Amino acid sequence: MDLxxxxxxxxxxxxxxxxxLEKKGxxxxxxxxxxxxxxxxxxxxxxxxxxxxGPGYTRKGYExxxxxxxxxxxxxxxxxxxxCIIGLGRLGTALLDYENFxxxxxxxxxxxxxxxxxxxxxxxxxxVFAVSRLAEIVDAxxxxxxxxxVPAESxxxxxxxxxxxxxxxxxxxxxxxISVPEGIVHVDMDFTNALRFIAARFVMMKK
Amino acid sequence: MDLxxxxxxxxxxxxxxxxxLEKKGxxxxxxxxxxxxxxxxxxxxxxxxxxxxGPGYTRKGYExxxxxxxxxxxxxxxxxxxxCIIGLGRLGTALLDYENFxxxxxxxxxxxxxxxxxxxxxxxxxxVFAVSRLAEIVDAxxxxxxxxxVPAESxxxxxxxxxxxxxxxxxxxxxxxISVPEGIVHVDMDFTNALRFIAARFVMMKK
DNA sequence: TCGTGTGAACTCTTTCACAGCG
DNA sequence: CGCTGTGAAAGAGTTCACACGA
Numbered sequence: 001m002d003l004x005x006x007x008x009x010x011x012x013x014x015x016x017x018x019x020x021l022e023k024k025g026x027x028x029x030x031x032x033x034x035x036x037x038x039x040x041x042x043x044x045x046x047x048x049x050x051x052x053x054g055p056g057y058t059r060k061g062y063e064x065x066x067x068x069x070x071x072x073x074x075x076x077x078x079x080x081x082x083x084c085i086i087g088l089g090r091l092g093t094a095l096l097d098y099e100n101f102x103x104x105x106x107x108x109x110x111x112x113x114x115x116x117x118x119x120x121x122x123x124x125x126x127x128v129f130a131v132s133r134l135a136e137i138v139d140a141x142x143x144x145x146x147x148x149x150v151p152a153e154s155x156x157x158x159x160x161x162x163x164x165x166x167x168x169x170x171x172x173x174x175x176x177x178i179s180v181p182e183g184i185v186h187v188d189m190d191f192t193n194a195l196r197f198i199a200a201r202f203v204m205m206k207k
Numbered sequence: 208m209d210l211x212x213x214x215x216x217x218x219x220x221x222x223x224x225x226x227x228l229e230k231k232g233x234x235x236x237x238x239x240x241x242x243x244x245x246x247x248x249x250x251x252x253x254x255x256x257x258x259x260x261g262p263g264y265t266r267k268g269y270e271x272x273x274x275x276x277x278x279x280x281x282x283x284x285x286x287x288x289x290x291c292i293i294g295l296g297r298l299g300t301a302l303l304d305y306e307n308f309x310x311x312x313x314x315x316x317x318x319x320x321x322x323x324x325x326x327x328x329x330x331x332x333x334x335v336f337a338v339s340r341l342a343e344i345v346d347a348x349x350x351x352x353x354x355x356x357v358p359a360e361s362x363x364x365x366x367x368x369x370x371x372x373x374x375x376x377x378x379x380x381x382x383x384x385i386s387v388p389e390g391i392v393h394v395d396m397d398f399t400n401a402l403r404f405i406a407a408r409f410v411m412m413k414k
Numbered sequence: 415t416c417g418t419g420t421g422a423a424c425t426c427t428t429t430c431a432c433a434g435c436g
Numbered sequence: 437c438g439c440t441g442t443g444a445a446a447g448a449g450t451t452c453a454c455a456c457g458a
Contacts, residue, residue, distance in 0.1 A: 003411060004449070012403040016382070030417065039384055042417090043451050050419055059417060059458045075407040083402065090301035097297055100359075100382050100399045105406075145402060152307075169405035171398075175223070175307050177246055185408040187401050188246075191378070192307045194394050195290065195352060196219040198376035199312075200282040201392040204210060211427075237439065249439095250429050257441055265440050266436050 007048045013038040014045070015077055018068035019104065030061035080107050082143045086131065086158050087150030088113040088122060091173060095149060096124050109141050114154075131158070138165040148172045159186070214255045220245040221252070222284055225275035226311065237268035287314050289350045293338065293365050294357030295320040295329060298380060302356060303331050316348050321361075338365070345372040355379045366393070 003011075017037045021029055031049070035042040049062075052074060072078035083101070085092050088111050095101075096111050111128040113119055119128045129137055137143070146162035148155055148170060155174035162170055163181050170186040172178050175193070180186045210218075224244045228236055238256070242249040256269075259281060279285035290308070292299050295318050302308075303318050318335040320326055326335045336344055344350070353369035355362055355377060362381035369377055370387050377393040379385050382400070387393045 005408070006449075008407050008411065009400075009404050012400050012407055013384070013397075015403065016397075016400060020383075032417085036386075037384060041451070044449085046418065047420080047450075059415095061417065074410075075403075076410045077403060077406065081402075081406055090304055094297035094301040095398075098398065101402070104399050104403070106399065106402050145405060168409045169402075171401055171405060176227075177220070177244060179243075183412070185405045185412070187405055189396060189398075189401060190220075190223075191302075191305065191396075192311050192313065193216075193219050193223060194378055194396060195288075195308065195313050195376075196222065196282075196284060196311070197216050198352065198378060198392045198394055199284065199288055200215050200219055201212070202375045203283050204215065205390070205392070213427075239439085248429070251427080253440065254428075254442080265434090266438065268439065 003051055007051060010038050010040060010045070010048050011052075011071065011075070012077075014048075015068065015071045015075070016104070018064055018071070021064050022068055026064055028060040028062065029064055029067075033061070077105060080105055081145060082107050082109045082141060083145035083147055084108065084110040084112065084134075084138065084141075084143045085147045085149055086112045086134070086162070087148065087154075087174075088118060088128065089149065089151075092149035093122065093124070095147060095173075096126050106145070108147075109143060110137050112137075131161075134161050135165040138162070138167060143167060145169045145171065148174055148178070150174055152176045210258055214258060217245050217247055217252070217255050218259075218278065218282070219284075221255075222275065222278045222282070223311070225271055225278070228271050229275055233271055235267040235269065236271055236274075240268070284312060287312055288352060289314050289316045289348060290352035290354055291315065291317040291319065291341075291345065291348075291350045292354045292356055293319045293341070293369070294355065294361075294381075295325060295335065296356065296358075299356035300329065300331070302354060302380075303333050313352070315354075316350060317344050319344075338368075341368050342372040345369070345374060350374060352376045352378065355381055355385070357381060359383045 014034055031042040031045045035045045083106050085095050096108055101108060108126055111126055112131045112134055114131045116130055122128050144167060146167045148158050150158055152174050155176050156178050159170060159178040159180055163184055172188045175190045177188050221241055238249040238252045242252045290313050292302050303315055308315060315333055318333055319338045319341055321338045323337055329335055353374045355365050357365055359381050362383050363385050366377060366385040366387055370391055379395045382397045384395055
């Protein structure tokens with residue numbers, strides 16, 4: 001069975017909400033509630049869940065703890081995954097200490113920058129290195145995810161290096177689309193484009 | 208004619224690439240080239256463009272300058288839009304000085320934080336205020352877009368305040384889905400969820 | 415009754431095929 | 437030729453309707 005990207009994304013969100021609900025001590029949640037939280041209809045949510053061979057809780061909705069556990073196992077979302085950040089400008093350093101990553105299963109274990117002077121000035125508890133050591137460190141520390149926070153010009157080059165170094169996934173914050181070899185998952189997060197989308201969207205609404 | 212979100216998003220990306228191509232001095236671009244750049248097929252791109260009542264250039268592809276101008280006018284992407292950032296932690300301050308916003312039609316004209324001591328310490332060329340003055344400043348400076356960079360707990364409250372203050376669009380970086388009144392466009396950008404998606408995606412690929 | 419699970423209907427999006435033009 | 441524009445076909449994804457279980 002081949003889940004669509006939309007389905008995977010919704011399930012990831014659901015996982016996040018289950019995590020929050022669990023901490024709040026909520027025991028059951030209905031497809032209707034989940035639908036509101038992820039921004040979809042209850043039908044869609046139930047369909048998504050049914051692709052997983054629905055766990056079969058009923059009457060009160062899904063049992064938060066066991067459902068979260070099930071999802072966690074299915075998508076291996078519980079085991080901590082190691083990530084590194086390349087590019088330690090304003091955004092990169094902000095990301096280095098982004099608490100939410102740690103909170104939810106991801107661990108930033110290294111930072112890289114090509115400016116060696118900058119590396120010495122950075123104050124953080126996370127080890128930082130010159131980009132030239134990327135492959136070496138990715139290998140030594142079993143890093144699975146690369147987060148690109150370099151300027152547009154060097155984004156593709158870093159993506160190539162990450163791919164060569166053997167990461168499995170890349171999150172790209174630079175404002176250009178990167179291309180990666182088959183088999184590596186990547187997501188482009190372009191802030192400017194998001195703003196453009198919002199602007200274009202509300203221009204369209206008026207018509 | 209009602210463009211789908213996918214179409215709008217692709218067109219925004221196209222606009223971004225046209226901008227880059229123009230600066231490089233490229234005169235023509237084909238649907239095939241654009242397709243590669245935005246990550247879609249040439250058919251989809253041509254269809255998207257045809258929804259706009261295609262400009263009708265042929266043989267060598269689309270003429271970069273006039274096509275960009277056309278899109279810019281159509282979606283009002285050329286006029287500078289004013290934005291503000293709420294929450295001046297690591298991420299918020301990084302965003303304050305994010306050069307790419309300025310580069311491409313967006314201008315951050317104010318920052319807000321509820322911690323008054325923090326406001327006094329921040330060193331930036333952009334004016335910063337206490338959150339209590341949000342409505343006043345949004346109104347006075349004609350701010351159209353709000354960028355939320357506060358912790359999850361206060362995200363919805365800030366979204367409500369932004370909506371009440373009259374912004375037209377919201378870009379939300381906090382890791383919870385916010386809900387906004389009808390008529391306001393918003394996009395959630397959840398970093399942790401993006402990483403989760405990548406992780407889940409490559410787990411699924413193996414199967 | 416309330417809420418899930420799921421085949422079937424429906425709707426939206428993408429792909430294809432091909433006409434038309436420089 | 438090469439590349440666009442677009443109706444028609446194919447393919448996805450979403451919604452609906454309803455059976456079933458507690």
